[in-house]
Structure formats: C-alpha cells, structure tokens
Amino acid sequence: MNKNNQPSIIVEAKELAKSFGNRQAVKGISFSIQQGECFGFLGPNGAGKTTTIQMILGLVEKSAGELLVFGEKIPAQLKAIKRQIGVIPQNDNLDTDLTVFENLLTYASYYQMPRHKAGVRATELLQFFALDNRRHEYIRQLSGGQRRRLLLARAMMHQPQLLILDEPTVGLDPQARHLIWQRLKTLKEQGVTMMLTSHYMDEVARLSDRILVMDQGQVVAQGEPKQMVSELVGLDVFEVICSDEEALLLQTVASDCQARSERTPDGIYIYTDKDCAELDRAIRPCSQWLRRPANLEDLFIKLTGRTIHES
C-alpha cells in the first residue's frame, strides 16, 4: 500500500457522519491515521467511537462524508479493505462451539487462508500470546485474559496491516493487561498500524502516538498526547481535600498564580504550568493534598466534562 516511500495514510475520514433516525451519532468528523502509528480514539460512552469503527468495518453505513481505508473507498472496496483489517471487538465474540485452535483455523478460513498455512500461523500466534497449553480447550474454560489474548491472536491470523482494538483490556487484572500491552508493543514495532479505543487513560498514554478525543459525535481535540496535556492541562496537578473556606482561598491564590482550578465536592483541583511559592504555602495547611504530573485523564475530563452525559 505504500506507493512512494512516504508514510501513507491508512484511514482517512472526511466530514464523516452517521444518524440513526433522529439521533446523530457521528456529526461530521475528520481525521487520518498514518501507517505504523497507534492512534488513540477516545471519548465518553456514547461519543460515537464504536459507530465510527463500525463504519470502517462496513457494519454501519455512513450517512454522509467520505471514508477511505488504505486509500480505497468504503463501501465500494469493503471486501478488499477488510482482508487487511484485524479487529478486537468490545464484546467477546469468540466461537464458543469451537476449541481455541479451531477458532483460529475457522477464522483463517474466512480469509481463504490455506489450511496448512493457517495451522502453522495459529501455532505461532498461540505461542506468542502464551496460549499454547490451551490449544484444545473450549472458550468457556478460558479466563478473561486468555479470551482477550485469543481475540488478539484471531485478529492477527491473516497478518492485517491495520489492527482495530476496541477496549482491548476491559475487565482484566493488571497482569493480564501488562501481558497484552507488551504484545501490542511488539506488534507495533513490527509495523502494524493500530486504532485503539479505551477508557483506561494509562493504557492510551502507554500505547498511543496520537490521540483524538470525541464527545457527543464531534471531535473535540486531536494531537500528540504529551503535548496536548501540557498545552491544555498544564504540568502539575494538585489534588486537595479541604473545607469550603480553604477551597475558596485556594481558588484566589491559584488565579493569582495563573493556574486553573476546579472545585470538587470535597475540595479543589489546581492545574499549574510552573512552580508558585504562594500556592505551595496556601496548600500546606489542608488536611490532604497530593501533587502529581498532569496526565491524559485530566485532559480527557477537561475536554469532555466531569459529569456523565450518556445519550
């Protein structure tokens, strides 16, 4: 697909929109995913992330705009496009009637992979995802982490160029998550392009080169995550638990220090770009406080709000 040695664009959406009856799920979004990058696709529940992914897979038909994958148009070239895509769906849809190994073989057959080649590939992937000893077990005998790894192995059977990861580690214990992150990093080093959605900001920060934040069907911001955090949130965050009077005082001090602050039910959050001695002094008497580097979660909440607004 890389025609002239420049990093080519794998996914390109222009004013892409989707309505379900009167409800506009995606309201004209534009973005592009470059070859070899991990693109974090963020937003609260109902923001339109999964709808966008389903449009890339042809499971939802767009209402307006343009969608190009590997430079080819959807829906016209859908079949050819899907040969190059691997998906880890949000809902585990492994074939429960089949064993681990049969799941991989059957999936490979949907891509018309020859049986022998599929067998070799499946064995390789089961080793890579530490599932080799589960080969002949049925899906219900697997743990959550094993199922997720099998979903990954399944998505990689046909050696796709684009991997779509829709909340790949949801509900997993820390060990299982770390194992998956490690494998995803290896795949990225091998040049696989990734589109990642996740509500775990630490996961997004670890894996993504660029992110896009969606809210209520629109793109709120996109860019390089570290840069976005420092530009839009700041350098450090003070999480303070204190009385109302103390919080009011801190609010004034913060604005004197040109720091943004946000009241919480039991205190205040202060986002700073630089050290400020007055602020340090004013915080000290408070019952509990914590100073930590600003992160993606702060950015996410700043962009999409602290309240829940599911449609």
Next chain:
Amino acid sequence: MNKILSVSAKNMFRVVQRNARVWWKYKIPSLVGNLGQPLLFLLAFGLGLGQQIETIAGLTYLQFIAPGLACSAVMYSASFEATYGSYTRLSTQSTFEGILMTPITVEELAFGEVLWGALKGLLSGLVMIAVMPLFGLWPSPWVACLPPLLFVAGILFAALGLIMTALATNYDFFNYFVSLIITPLFLFSGIFFAVENLPRATMTVVKIMPLTPVVDLARMFCYGTVKSGWLMQIVILVLLAAGASWLAAVLLRRRLIK
C-alpha cells in the same frame, strides 16, 4: 441485487464449513433429534394405523406415508436449523458478528446459512429414504431424482426459517412459525391422506402450500408413478426457494447492517 450477484461461493462454503465443524461434534444427538419424530410417525401410523386402512392410490398406508415423512424430515431439520440454530448464532453466541468482521458479506453469510440448513435437511431426508427397506418398502429407480428434490425443499424451508430469524426478537417468536406454518404444513400437505379426495376449495388451498408439491413429487419418484407436469412443479419449487433465499438475505442485511 448487486450485493447478491457479487456473492463468492467460496466465502459461502466457509460459513457452511464452520457449521459443519460444530455439527460433527454433536452429530449423534442432532440426528436423533432430526429423525426421531418422522421415524416414530412412520411406525405408529404406517405399521399401526396402516393395518386398519385400505390401500390409497394403489399403495399400502405405510407405502403411502413414507415418502411424505421423508419430506417432513427435510422440512423440520432445515427450518429448525435456520431458526433456532441460526438465531443462536445471531444473538447469544455473536457468531454472525464475528464472521461479519471478516471479508464475508451478509449475503454470503445468509446463503451459507441457508445452504447449511438445506444440507442438514437433505441428510435427514436421505436417512429416511435409506431406512425404507427396513419396513419392506423398495423404491423404484426414479428414487435417484429424490435427492435433488429434497435439497431444493431444504433450501426453501431453510430460507423461510432464516427469514423468521431475521425478524425474530426472541426465541418465542418462532412459536408462530412452528405452530402456524410448520405444523399445519406437516399435517395438511398430503403426507397422511390423498389431497385429491378433499373438497374442491380445501384442495386448492392445500395445493398452493409449499410442502404439497414436494410430497407429491417424492411419492412419484419413490414408486416410479411419475405423472405429467412434474417438471413444472420442480421449476416452481426452485423459483420459490430462490425467492425465499433472496428475501432472507435482504432481511438479514437489514437486521445486521445499520
């Protein structure tokens, strides 16, 4: 229409293969489930009731009902597979969702499911024909025409089942299909009595029901008593099967692609 014309047979067979792989694990209970009822009917009615009935159209009662029961086995196997089986893959197991993430299209999936249902139906029908000699029934050479006929019937009933699946919101929905369509077809399609003896109005209704020509043709092929017009009946069945398959694919697309 375009989507239907661009169906790849290879992709369709992958769907069949997937179902066959699962079926192979449960083949014994599956066959018992599909063949228990028609065989018991053959015993109870053919051997039991048959002793008290004179011949019908020159056939003993056992001879008369055996081909029709083979057809009913096809109908039950195919339509149950495409309703309860397909609906499980569509809903609780998310098998369809998984398949549609690959290059397989909804139409290939739909036709694969119909073809699979038809093959299961055909198998049940063939087993029924194969056991006929055990009851002292020896078919004519025309019996060679039976497998294609049963296969077309399988396509028709699997497609009808898949139409129901595409419309179903839960398993209870299939009660309409079974009670209002399948059971009446089983009872009134001329398996157990000669349609020709019915009052004229009733006969017209019975003759346009889709299992009636299947039963009629099956009986002709079994005993070599082929009447004129059989080819026309087959053409109509093929058209019905094709139409139902097309509708199943359209409805399944509407159900799965938003």
